[in-house]
Amino acid sequence: MINFNGTIVSEDANILVENRGFLYGDAVFETVKIVNGKILFLEDHYFRLMSSMRVIRMEIPMNFTMEYLEEQILTLVKNNNIESSSRARITVCRNNGGYYLPQDNTVLFLIKTMPLENKEYSLNGQEYEVDLYKDFYVAKQLLSSIKTTNRLINVTGSIYAHENGLDNCILLNDSKNVVEALQGNIFMLIGGRLITPPVSEGCLNGVMRKQILELAKKIEGIEVFEEIISPFDLQKADELFVTNVIKGIQPITKYRKKEFSVETSKVLVMLLNDSLGLV
Template identity: 80%
Template sequence: MINFNGTIVSEDANILTQNRAFLYGDAVFETVKILNNKILFLEDHYFRLMSSMRVVRMEIPMNFTMEYLEEQILSLVKKKALTDSSRARITVYRNDGGYYLPQNNTVSFLIHSIALENTLYSIEKKQYEVDLYKDFYITKQLLSSIKTTNKIINITGSIFANENGLDNCLLLNDSKNVVEALQGNIFMLLGSKLITPPVSEGCLNGVMRKQILALAKKIENLEVVEEVISPFDLQKADELFITNVIKGIQPITQYRKKVFTTAISVQLTEKLNEMIGTT
C-alpha cells in the first residue's frame, strides 16, 4: 500500500507513463524515521522539504502544512501497523504534462513506509570499510544540498562499492574534496577537533547532520567545525563516521590501510538516544 495524494491505495495504482519524477527526475523527497507513532525531527524534515520545493520552483499547495504532512505519513503507518518503528519516504513530484518545460508547477505526492527492526539508534560492532568513488563528482551548488530523485551518482557509487567488497564510498566534489558518503554526511575526528564539510562544498544539508553538530558542541574539550576535508586528511584522522536519520551514526572502521576508533561515535549515539527520549 502507498499513500497517494492523501488516499491509501494499492502500489500499482500510480501509472508512470506520464509521471515527471519517473521521466525526468522532477521530484524531491524526504525520508523520516517513526518511533512510537512519532516522526523524529519532523520540523527539520518539513522545512527542508518546503525549501527543496521552492528551489526547484514547485507550487506549494495551501494545505501542505506540517500538521497535514504529519497526518498523511502517520495515517499510512497506522494502517500498515508500523507505528512502533518504521521508515517512511514522501516523494513530491511535479504533475504530468510537458517535456523539459512543465505545463504547470502543481504537485502530487506519494508516501511509502516499511518496518524497522530497532527502535533506538545503536552502533553495530562490525567492520565497515570505505574508499573514494572517483568516477563522477558532486558539484558545489544549491541543488546538491537538497534531496532530489536524481541520485545516479549514489547508484553508480553503490554498484562500485558492491563490486569492490566495500561497505560504502566517499564522494568528492569538483574541487576533489571529500563531501559526503553514499548514504549520509561524513564527520572526521582529528585530535580534539570534529570536522564535517560545510554545505557550500556540495554536501546534503542533512537533518541528522544538524542534530550531531548540536550534540557534539555539548561535549567538553571537543572543537566542532565545518571545514573542507581533503582525501589526504582521511589518513590522519582518528575517527570517521557517517550520519543519516535512519541509521543515526555509522562508524567507519577502515579506509584503505588506515584503521579508526569509534569512541566519539558511541558517545554521540548515547546522547542522540537521550535526546529522543526527552522530546
C-alpha cells in the first residue's frame, strides 16, 4: 500500500498517466528513516522539503505542516506494520495539467515505505571501491543542492559503476572538483582535517551531512572544514566516506590504487547511534 495525496491506496493504482513528476521531473522528494515509530531528523527533512518546494515555485498547502507530514508517514508505516525499522520516501509533484508550463503551482504527494533490517547504524566491513564518474558533470547551481526527481546523472553513474565492478562513483562539477558520491555526500580526512565540499560546489545539502559535521567536532584532534576538494586530493587522504540518512556512513576502502583506513568512520557511527539513543 502507498499513501497517495493523503489516501492509502493499492500500489497498482494508475496515477502516472498525467503526473508531472513522471512526465517532466517536476517533483522533489525526501527519504526518511523511521525507528520505533519515530522519524529520525524530522525537522531537518521537513524544512529541506519546504525549501526545495519554494525554490521550484511550488505552492505549499496551508495544511502541509511538519505535524501533518509526520502523521501521513507514520500512519502508512503503521498500516504496513513496519514501525520498528523502515524507510519512507515522500515525493511532492506539481498537480497534473499543462506541458512545460504548468496550469498552476498546486501540488500532490505520494509516500512509499519499505522495511529496513536494522534499527541502528552500522559499518559495512566489506571492501568498498570507488572511482570518478566523468561522463557527465554536476552544475554549480542551486537546483543541484535540492532533491528533485531528475537524477539521470546518478542513474547513468550507477550503471557505469556496475559495469566496471565498482561499489560507487564520485561525481565532479563543471569546474572538475569533487561534489559527492552517487548515493550521498562525501567526506575526506587528511591529517587532522575532515573536509566535505561546500553546498555552493553543487552537492546535495544532505541531512546526514549536517549531523556528521556536528558530530565530528566532538572527536579530539579533528578539525572540520567545508572546502573545495580536487580529485588529486583523494589519493592523499587517510580516509574517505559517504553519508546518507538510510545507510549512515559508508567507508570507502579503495580509490584507484590507494587503500584507506576506516577508524574515524567507526567512531562517527558510535557517536551517531549514541546521539539517537540507538545503542
